[in-house]
Amino acid sequence: xxxxxxxxxxxxxxxxxxxxxxxxxxxxxxxxxxxxxxxxxxxxxxxxxxxxxxxxxxxxxxxxxxxxxxxxxxxxxxxxxxxxxxxxxxxxxxxxxxxxxxxxxxxxxxxxxxxxxxxxxxxxxxxxxxxxxxxxxxxxxxxxxxxxxxxxxxxxxxxxxxxxxxxxx
Ligand SMILES: Nc1ncnc2c1ncn2[C@@H]1O[C@H](COP(=O)(O)OP(=O)(O)OP(=O)(O)O)[C@@H](O)[C@H]1O
Ligand SMILES: O=C(O)C1=C[C@@H](O)[C@@H](O)[C@H](O)C1
Ligand SMILES: [Mg+2]
Numbered sequence: 523x524x525x526x527x528x529x530x531x532x533x534x535x536x537x538x539x540x541x542x543x544x545x546x547x548x549x550x551x552x553x554x555x556x557x558x559x560x561x562x563x564x565x566x567x568x569x570x571x572x573x574x575x576x577x578x579x580x581x582x583x584x585x586x587x588x589x590x591x592x593x594x595x596x597x598x599x600x601x602x603x604x605x606x607x608x609x610x611x612x613x614x615x616x617x618x619x620x621x622x623x624x625x626x627x628x629x630x631x632x633x634x635x636x637x638x639x640x641x642x643x644x645x646x647x648x649x650x651x652x653x654x655x656x657x658x659x660x661x662x663x664x665x666x667x668x669x670x671x672x673x674x675x676x677x678x679x680x681x682x683x684x685x686x687x688x689x690x691x
Contacts, residue, residue: 524618524619524688524691525550525595526591526594526595526596526598526617526618526619527544527548527550527596527597527598527618527619527620527621527684527688528598528599528600528614528618528619528620528621529541529544529597529598529599529600529621529622529623530600530604530605530614530620530621530622530623530663530666531602531622531623531624531663532602532624532625532630532652532655532656532659532663533601533602533630533634533640533642533643533652533655534602534625534629534630534631534633534634534640535602535623535624535625535630535672536623536625536633536672536677536680537599537600537602537623538554538556538557538599539677540599540623540672540677540680540681540684541554541597541598541599543677543678543681544597544681544684544685545596545597547681547685548597548685550595550596550597551594551595551596551597552596552597552598552599553590553594553596553597553598553599554598554599555583555586555587555590555598555599555600555601555604556599556601558586558590559579559582559583559586559601562582562586563582566639567579567639567640567641568638568639568641570582571641571642572641576642580603580606580607583601583603583604583610584604584607584609584610587600587604587610587613587614588613591613591614591617591618592617598618600614603642603659605659605662605663605665606659606662611662611665614665615665619667619688619691620665620666620667620668621666621667621668621669621670621684621687622663622664622666622668622669622670623669623670623672623680624663624669624670624671624672624673625671625672625673626671626673627649627652627653627656628649629672629673629674630652631648631649631652634648635648642655643655667687667691668684668687670683670684
């Protein structure tokens with residue numbers, strides 16, 4: 523079974539939530555890249571975006587991903603935009619088993635609505651914003667080894683399916 527597992531997917535598909543449970547089940551350490559960035563920077567993601575901009579955030583995100591991909595045997599949960607850099611996609615594809623979590627637009631909207639921690643989703647029309655960003659990212663999650671639709675599914679059920687796919691890999 524792979525000892526480095528990446529969870530990728532659009533915002534709100536449940537990477538952080540599922541990753542915590544998956545790491546516990548597999549008895550592997552867990553690293554959430556967003557959390558690592560916040561720890562390293564000593565400030566929140568909205569603060570980083572507001573002060574230094576998205577390009578700066580992406581540089582730090584890529585640095586953290588590179589460090590974890592070289593060192594940790596772990597479950598590594600990424601931010602929704604970690605797939606934007608081609609180098610990040612290549613790195614994940616070759617250094618671990620990549621699981622993409624997906625969900626319908628309606629499910630994503632209901633999960634992330636009212637959460638101020640995703641600067642790219644602060645919009646008066648959240649549904650339209652999700653659609654627009656998903657279109658801009660079309661195809662960028664397709665390098666995953668497996669993709670799971672999480673809509674209407676329990677975290678335990680999703681974790682069980684990931685473990686089955688891992689065993690078969
Ligand atoms: N399977 C699920 N069913 C219902 N709610 C869920 C499910 N998975 C996650 N959630 C909820 O959806 C919200 C977003 O989940 P989470 O933060 O894990 O998403 P994420 O993919 O890590 O997002 P981001 O890319 O922004 O880091 C949380 O409130 C979480 O409790
Ligand atoms: O999809 C994205 O671009 C992002 C997702 C979040 O996990 C954070 O990494 C940040 O809010 C940006
Ligand atoms: Mg997350």
